[in-house]
Amino acid sequence: MNTASAEASPQVNGIDLSKIKKLPIVISLIIGAFIAMLNETVLNVAYTDLMADLNVTSTTVQWLSTGFMLIVGILVPITALLTQWFTTRQMFLSAMIMFTLGTVLCGIAPQFSILLVGRLIQAVGTGLMLPVMMNTILVIFPPEKRGAAMGSIGLVIMVAPAIGPTLSGLIVEHSSWRWLFYMVIPLAVFSVAFAAVYLKNVSDITKPKVDILSIILSTIGFGGVVYGFSSAGEGSGGWSEPEVYLTIAAGLISLILFAWRQLVIKSPMLDLRAFKFPMFSLSVVLLMVIMMTLFSSLIMLPFYLRGALMLSAFTAGLVLLPGGVINGIMAPVAGKLFDKFGPRAMVTPGIVMLIIILWFMSQLTTDASTGYVILLHCLLMIAISMIMMPGQTTGLNQLPRRFYPHGTAIMNTLQQVSGAIGTALFISIMSSRQTEYLESSSNPTAPSEIAESTAAGVQYAFFIGLLFAVGALVLSFFLKRVKPSEE
Incomplete structure (x- = not known):
């Protein structure tokens, strides 16, 4: 075995990563990624129908997009900590189960508030899943083979969002918007079952100290920036609205404090020394x-x-x-x-x-x-x-x-x-x-x-x-x- 491969394939949880079956793991990740990325764009052309059916305005319905981006933006930085506390299986299965529950809730939602809650639960699953997927690829493949592996993930990450609007247009034109969620449920259930059987633990569990202040600063920082810019872009008042520029300002100040704290504490939540x-x-x-x-x-x-x-x-x-x-x-x-x-x-x-x-x-x-x-x-x-x-x-x-x-x-x-x-x-x-x-x-x-x-x-x-x-x-x-x- 060459040095690079040996370096990229150490013992984790008693398993030699150079000898594990990588294909089932990659398939588990690809199925989850496809469902999550399809879900991101599947509502794009259904907003008009949702506004009419649930009796909400365009500003309100945009929260299905803004809220989703907000939750993902808040959760992703925290996954650097979570992946050191929980195994690959725990992280991925939890993410997909959360996503599935959110999808079911969206499908049966009797009013907009329930639909939004379901959408935010979906976002929790997506925010947990995507970094875990990339981290797993880095762990199980040596550098000289990562391009092809990342390309396979890239296939679904790019095709799924492209299919979303077309599929959405077809379903909304001939049926209820609820089928945008109903069609995803069996795929999500299959993903959970497949991963439960084939996904292996490949992460190192070090359980670093949890710094609550870092989590708070990260949440306000990334959440504020994503929400502020999303609000400006979605026409809820433009750049001149206080909710836009004050939120962005609060986010930037929190990010500066967050970055400073990550550089001075012993166990940073997000190690900026990268x-x-x-x-x-x-x-x-x-x-x-x-x-x-x-x-x-x-x-x-x-x-x-x-x-x-x-x-x-x-x-x-x-x-x-x-x-x-x-x-x-x-x-x-x-x-x-x-x-x-x-x-x-x-x-x-x-x-x-x-x-x-x-x-x-x-x-x-x-x-x-x-x-x-x-x-x-x-x-x-x-x-x-x-x-x-x-x-x-x-x-x-x-x-x-x-x-x-x-x-x-x-x-x-x-x-x-x-x-x-x-x-x-x-x-x-x-x-x-x-x-x-x-x-x-x-x-x-x-x-x-x-x-x-x-x-x-x-x-x-x-x-x-x-x-x-x-x-x-x-x-x-x-x-x-x-x-x-x-x-």
Whole structure:
């Protein structure tokens, strides 16, 4: 056995990790990840039906999204502590059972408040599951094989959200929104049963001291930032509302205090010393920039398809489906190429491709054909697949084993925060440009002018996304293949 493999496959709980059957473990993780990621986008086109059926406003119904992001943003950093207190099986099974209970509650919810509670319970399961999944991959696979393994996870992480809106549109068009949850229940039950049989414990249980103040500061910090930016992006008053800027300010102050405390206490909840490993730090910043760029497309394209091209929700979902499926198919391919050629050979060309595509997207008009949009979206998703998993794996590969729970929690948390910031930023950019266009229009209430204003807003948002991608390109030149540190 080579040194890297031996280093990545120590004895855990009396089990030699180099000899365990990895495939059943990976399948358990993939099933759970697919269900969780499908659930994140499955409500996207059902909000109108939910508002009518449950008699709530658009601001209220958005809490199904804001609340979900808020819980995940709060929980993910805490998983660095939880994974050192509970075994892999305990964490994953608890997450999936919580998710299943939340899904059942959503399906039978007689009123909005019950639906929201169920959705938040689902978020608890998702927030616990995703870092555990990544941490397990780091533990059971040596660095030279992690690209392919992370790519397999990437397949479901990308395909499931792509299927969500299309599936949602189809179900809502022909049946009740409750079936969006009913269809997930058997999958979730199967995931629990499969993991109970095949998932092994691969984590080190060290039971570090629990620092309550760190948990409080983390909750206020990450929760405040995610909630503040999500509120601004979802139109509940915009940036000028006190609930937005005061929440963000409180979150940032708490994060500064949280970071300081993690550096001075003996057993930090989230060990920020992971940032002293340069490739990890670089990849975290790179992925945050890319996540914001990615959100410019994931958010703007549906607005463009519905508002500028006047497509139905179901048709818009179908337009976005091929790109999502291609992205999922490309994820394991990109992972294997990463294992063979290293990060720079994948990430830098991927970002160059991303910049070119975003430029074409910044030129989209109300006359564009759906076929042209499908082509651009497919190419965009190929570019993203060349960037995300290779960039993520590069950063995590440099960390020593004891930093795995902290590194995965840091990376997942900051991507979640980037998603909230990206959502708010690009919706604000689009809305501002729309307003400018309509103010200069001679007939701002005409449907054709409203469509043109949407196109103008989307164009400008894509152009700003392009500038973010240029920044990511500069960072990509410093990526290199690394071995786990001995520290």
